[in-house]
Amino acid sequence: MDVIPSLDLLGGNVVRLLRGDFANVTTYGDPETVLDSLDVLVGSRLHIVDLEASRSGHPVETNIVRRLATRGLRIQAGGGIRSLDHARTWIDAGAEKVVIGTVAADAPEVLRTIVDDLGADRVIAAIDIRDGVVRVGGWERDAKSSLAEVLRRVEELGIGEALITDISKDGAMRGPSFALYRSLRTNLRIIASGGVSAISDVVSLGRIANVSGCVIGRALLDRRIDLAEAKARVATTNAIPERVIPCLDVRDGRVVKGVNFVDVRDAGDPVECAMRYEAEGADELVILDISATDANRATALDTVRRVSESLFIPLTVGGGVRTIEDFRALLRAGADRVAINTAALRNPQLIADCAREFGVQAVVLSCDAKRTGDHFEAMVRSGKESSGVDAVEWCRRAEELGTGEILLTSVDRDGTNSGYDIELLRAVTSVVKIGVIASGGAGNVEHFRDAIEAGGARAVLAASLFHDRKLSIGDVKQFLSSEGIPVR
Amino acid sequence: MKVSLIDSPVANVANIARALRTAGAEVEITSDPIAIANAQKLVLPGVGSFIAAMQWLTENGIDHAIRDAVKRGASLLGVCVGHQLLFDLSHEMGSTPGLGLVKGEVHKFGGILPVPQIGWNRVAANGPLFDGVENGVFYFVNSYAAMNAPDEIARADYGGPFTAAVQRERVFGVQFHPEKSSAAGLRVLRNFIAWM
Structure with missing residues (x-):
């Protein structure tokens, strides 16, 4: 080339x-x-x-x-x-x-x-x-x-x-x-x-x-x-495969899936789902604890423990992480990486502190971005509330502070199956060197390709599509491979 | 087959123990130098800092125990920083001697790609440790690696070639995380367990 x-x-x-x-x-x-x-x-x-x-x-x-x-x-x-x-x-x-x-x-x-x-x-x-x-x-x-x-x-x-x-x-x-x-x-x-x-x-x-x-x-x-x-x-483009990552949104120990973060329905047992996904070829698993109230944190830790015990691929866990202690508890329960969202927006130093304590590789910034006029805004509280911070600038800053990767979710596209927000992905991937995981909107195999090819994402994440068996992880990887995109 | 897993506080021992058990081993987790010196199969895990890991080994007499075991004919597998500890020297923040069980030195990635490397990477490998591995893609988390080690049995590329695995007689090391590398990683562990 x-x-x-x-x-x-x-x-x-x-x-x-x-x-x-x-x-x-x-x-x-x-x-x-x-x-x-x-x-x-x-x-x-x-x-x-x-x-x-x-x-x-x-x-x-x-x-x-x-x-x-x-x-x-x-x-x-x-x-x-x-x-x-x-x-x-x-x-x-x-x-x-x-x-x-x-x-x-x-x-x-x-x-x-x-x-x-x-x-x-x-x-x-x-x-x-x-x-x-x-x-x-x-x-x-x-x-x-x-x-x-x-x-x-x-x-x-x-x-x-x-x-x-x-x-x-x-x-x-x-x-x-x-x-x-x-x-x-x-x-x-x-x-x-x-x-x-x-x-x-x-x-x-x-x-x-x-x-x-x-x-x-x-x-x-x-x-x-x-x-x-x-x-x-x-x-190095052909040596390093692009990743396909299923996501389990978990509430009270059960997998659920929300549309635009609001309507939520039950979709099964996390351990069963996780094992099925690894067998299908998942490169990593993300668990987002979407309830994550203090009362339910023990349940979430138990879910992470049970899933990590049956999994031989990396596990990233997010949802409700507020302190270094929350972070540590999830790593101890078996997470390889922990995603921080709202708490980091309120206290950016948390990213640097966790990176110093556990290593940059353990820190994932989860950024929920919503279109607001001609820019994207970082959202807090599961995408419900605006933070007033520009999402692209926030991702750039988080890289400086010490995040290993960014999980970038389009709040507008989440659960819609209408495709990833390519403009959002390009805006972030062109200003950071670390990897970006595309999230929100996957509906067909072409969407996964576009997120990587045009969006510059290094990994593609989907939840409902895989839960509902509309597509298997194998289908996605086979298509990406046929389009010249290296996969594992 | 019994495998003695060295219980380092600077390693994620539980994950490796689980993977070894899944791969068919009976796992003994130990930090007792006598048990280590008398082991037949040893696994030395490690994450984070080379210096901290090496310091823990020497302070607890485990460096000598490992060398004794290898001299007696034990086989040894180093994983990630455990793999780096096998070499003569690491250049992580100055120079720190390693166990010297395989030749070579550990350097920081010098290329333009973001460090640490976090993720899957394709490995070109040969030798008994990789028998039956159909898809040589493994999961790595590292900022440092040996480059072009004389005992290299697997190589990968991250802005330049680096040593992904070594073997010198009974001593093996893998820079990747077999316990996070799905079927390919379990196959490598199974091969180590079965290797005589």
């Missing part, structure tokens, strides 16, 4: 246009300074777009390419290349490859001339897509050929790589179009472009067949993605 920084050049500077609009420009400074700040290593690929050339058809930033090529960067240059002469200008300036867009889609004879002269291995076909249709001429009009036709033609010419951009995602920082890349039927190596805005996007793209690289622009410039970290995550 090639992680390729992309620089758009205008007037000698690195810039970004929002959705291709020349009236909406952000300037980042001269290319050398920008590259130094990004730690782009010698020998790396670098994607260059000459924006002026894409408008006028005349290359203007050749000097920059010449300077950068002498730094040992493998440059792929593009922007309005419509003729062999134009393409040659870039190669003569030291670019390794040219990126050909409009002509590749609309003028096969010109593309052929360029390939014949420069060689197919020096050409990358750039295909821009909006709503499944190829766009050309600076995204201004539809191409004459369909996506399938363009791909076939490019392949027939012996070109090996295609840079495919989803225009609607470009620069919007909402993630790339995973569905588009998954739907492509081609032998070309695909470089994904547009919307890559979190390290998890890079990891997820690498798991899609045919995708061999991705181009990152604004997210690098805005420091949302650290290049070295992205490369390290990509390197």
Whole structure:
């Protein structure tokens, strides 16, 4: 998986246009300074777009390419290349490859001339897509050929790589179009472009067949993605499986399930459920004691003890943990990790204290988040009451204080089976390095995939879906695996 | 088969005892140096700090007892920090000598990934300890590990390769938690119990 920084050049500077609009420009400074700040290593690929050339058809930033090529960067240059002469200008300036867009889609004879002269291995076909249709001429009009036709033609010419951009995602920082890349039927190596805005996007793209690289622009410039970290995550992506975690909501020693934390119904014996889940392939079990009044704490401890005695996978327990002593009692009863929620919001120091006393690996922050206007708010008392704290900021802070992982529940989606809140997940997973467990809303196998792929979650949790046997854990893992996501 | 499980206060002994019993062992939990020195099969668990764990072993004469048992022909399995204790040295906050039963040193993870590692990781393994393990994925909780140990029998990757298990004659060590690794972990324990 090639992680390729992309620089758009205008007037000698690195810039970004929002959705291709020349009236909406952000300037980042001269290319050398920008590259130094990004730690782009010698020998790396670098994607260059000459924006002026894409408008006028005349290359203007050749000097920059010449300077950068002498730094040992493998440059792929593009922007309005419509003729062999134009393409040659870039190669003569030291670019390794040219990126050909409009002509590749609309003028096969010109593309052929360029390939014949420069060689197919020096050409990358750039295909821009909006709503499944190829766009050309600076995204201004539809191409004459369909996506399938363009791909076939490019392949027939012996070109090996295609840079495919989803225009609607470009620069919007909402993630790339995973569905588009998954739907492509081609032998070309695909470089994904547009919307890559979190390290998890890079990891997820690498798991899609045919995708061999991705181009990152604004997210690098805005420091949302650290290049070295992205490369390290990509390197271990297949060794570390993503986890499927069933959750038992327990009240008075019985498993119950609530819809939007309110209506509650009985769903069985916790020990029986736990053993069934481990046999089905659960990677971990979460028990949330949803009653957790003082009077019932003894019952909860007994449930934890009984479950842990019959389980050989990690056990995380939460609900009503207020003090270090509560925390310790649950660990003693057999929990491997303890989730803290309301008490930590009231006293954030509790996270640091527990981390120091029991180790970071034992601490899980349980964050119940609810959409409030344009942001998410952390909720207390089982999602019933607002804390006034921004949920994303709270998760970031909890990582600093010493939590090993975050169990992130969408209060809005919980029990609805309408899918995880991907926006909430992205907001949190893109600002913390520790793992996030997605919770609330799972209804079908695609939801689990989306939480990991688009949401960046490292684990997916569900309760009612597994209780009601609408899906088995095995079903979920089999589907994730078929989608290229590693599971145990 | 009787297994003597060393009752360290810096370990989650109950979980390992239960897993060993499920894997077919008759478990004796002990911190008596004489019983340990005379044991046939020993399991040395450990979580948390290497320094605290090593200190407890030396203060109670258990380090000598373990070495005596191994000299007499006992087999030994170290788990997590118990596995790290088998090595020559750990670099956790300075340098602390270990039991020196296997060659190598324990270092902190140096990569860019979050530490501690918490979770499942795929292990490439061979040797009798891993016989019949169909799916080599185990549960890890660690900030430190031996890297490229000479007696390595299993390797995993966490921002760089590390030693997931070692074997030197009768001495075995696993960096992961077999008692939390479901069927694969129980299989490893069963193999240790059956190993002669």
